[in-house]
Amino acid sequence: MSNKKLVSIEDFNEIKDKDVFFIFKHSTTCPISGSAFEEWNNFNDDFPHAKYYSLFVQEARELSNYIAESYNVKHESPQVLLVKNGEVVWHTSHWKITYSNLQDIWNQHFTN
DSSP, X not given: OOEEEXXXXXHHHHHTTSSEEEEEEEOTXXXXXXXXXXXXXXXXXXXTTXXXXXXXXTTOHHHHHHHHHHHTXXXXXXXXXXXXXXXXXXXXXXXXXXXXXHHHHHHHHXXX
């Protein structure tokens, strides 16, 4: 799995201009986020050629807010963002973060 942890605004600024990547915002105290994180990790394992980044909201609140402001996407936790060419092209949160939904969005954007 190529899931890298983001901890600072500087980390994010290094990757924000990459072609395509996913970001997962995880709350370490939320059971819904725990379930979503498991789905996220399973998807990462089966689709290793994508770029994945995650952050733990309790450890990186400033970064989480910065990402929300940068992309003009309301912060939620858990939350997944798909970024292409500097823009969020898809995002979802909470119980909608499932392996199936992640696979569907992958297929829509990468198997044409």
